[in-house]
Amino acid sequence: MQKGQGVCRLLQVSDTHLCALPSAPTAEAPVDQRWQATQTRLMEWVDSADAIVHTGDVSDDGSAAACQRVAEGLQALNLPGQVLPGNHDEPDALLQTFAPGQPVSLARVLDLGAWQLIGLDSRQPGEVSGHLCQAELSALDEALANAGNAWVLLAIHHPPVSVNCAWLDAIGLDNAQALLDRLESNPRIAGVVSGHVHHAFETMHAGRPVLTAPAVSVQFLAGSDEFAIAPGPPAFRWLDLCPDGTIQTGIEEMN
Numbered sequence: 568m569q570k571g572q573g574v575c576r577l578l579q580v581s582d583t584h585l586c587a588l589p590s591a592p593t594a595e596a597p598v599d600q601r602w603q604a605t606q607t608r609l610m611e612w613v614d615s616a617d618a619i620v621h622t623g624d625v626s627d628d629g630s631a632a633a634c635q636r637v638a639e640g641l642q643a644l645n646l647p648g649q650v651l652p653g654n655h656d657e658p659d660a661l662l663q664t665f666a667p668g669q670p671v672s673l674a675r676v677l678d679l680g681a682w683q684l685i686g687l688d689s690r691q692p693g694e695v696s697g698h699l700c701q702a703e704l705s706a707l708d709e710a711l712a713n714a715g716n717a718w719v720l721l722a723i724h725h726p727p728v729s730v731n732c733a734w735l736d737a738i739g740l741d742n743a744q745a746l747l748d749r750l751e752s753n754p755r756i757a758g759v760v761s762g763h764v765h766h767a768f769e770t771m772h773a774g775r776p777v778l779t780a781p782a783v784s785v786q787f788l789a790g791s792d793e794f795a796i797a798p799g800p801p802a803f804r805w806l807d808l809c810p811d812g813t814i815q816t817g818i819e820e821m822n
C-alpha cells in the first residue's frame with residue numbers, strides 16, 4: 568500500500584503467545600502457523616514500512632524458546648523496532664532475545680525522525696492486570712522531556728482506557744490515570760497503542776487516538792462482558808504517522 572510523503576509507517580503486531588514447543592497445525596490454537604502466516608504478510612509490507620513494534624505477550628509461557636521464534640521472524644524484517652513485555656512474558660527471556668543493539672529490542676525509545684515511539688513496561692509479576700510503577704513513570708517523563716519537538720506515540724501492553732469489555736477492563740492498566748494525565752497535559756503525545764485485548768479497538772482521549780491491535784494468536788470477542796473467543800485470522804495494525812502529528816491506521820488480516 569502506498570504511503571504519503573513524509574509519512575513514517577509503523578507496523579504493530581501483538582500477542583503472538585507462542586510456547587516453548589511449537590504448535591501443531593491441528594492444535595486448538597495453532598499459534599506457530601498463525602505467526603508464520605503473519606511473517607509472510609509482514610514481508611509483503613516491509614518495503615513500505617519504516618519500523619515495527621510488538622506490544623507484548625510475545626510468549627504464552629514466558630519461555631526463551633518462544634521468544635526466540637518470534638525474534639527470528641521480527642529481526643528478519645530488517646526494520647528498526649521495539650518490543651514490550653506483556654503479562655505472559657518473563658523479562659529475562661525477552662532480554663535474551665531482544666537485547667539492546669538488536670534491530671528490534673527492548674529499548675525505551677525508537678527514534679523515527681519527526682516521531683518517537685516511547686515504550687512502557689506495564690507488567691507486574693504474577694498479575695494479569697498492568698501497572699506503571701514510579702520508576703516507569705519517571706522514565707516516561709524523562710523520555711518525554713528528551714523528545715524535543717518530535718511527535719510521540721506511546722506503546723504499552725495494557726490499554727489505559729476502557730475497551731468496552733467488562734472482563735478486559737477488570738484486567739487493564741490499574742493506574743491508567745497516571746498515563747492519561749501525561750496525555751492530557753502534553754500536546755506532543757499524539758496517540759497510544761496497546762495490545763492485551765486481542766482485537767482492534769479505537770477510541771479518542773483528549774483528542775488523541777488510543778488504539779489496540781488484534782492478536783496474532785486468537786481474537787477475543789469485541790464488546791463482550793465475559794471472556795469469549797472470536798473466530799478470525801491473525802492480523803496486525805498499520806499506522807501511518809504523519810508529519811502534522813496525525814495518524815492514519817488500519818488492520819491487515821491474514822485471510
Ligand SMILES: [Fe+2]
Nearest residue numbers: 582624653763
Ligand atoms: Fe495476550
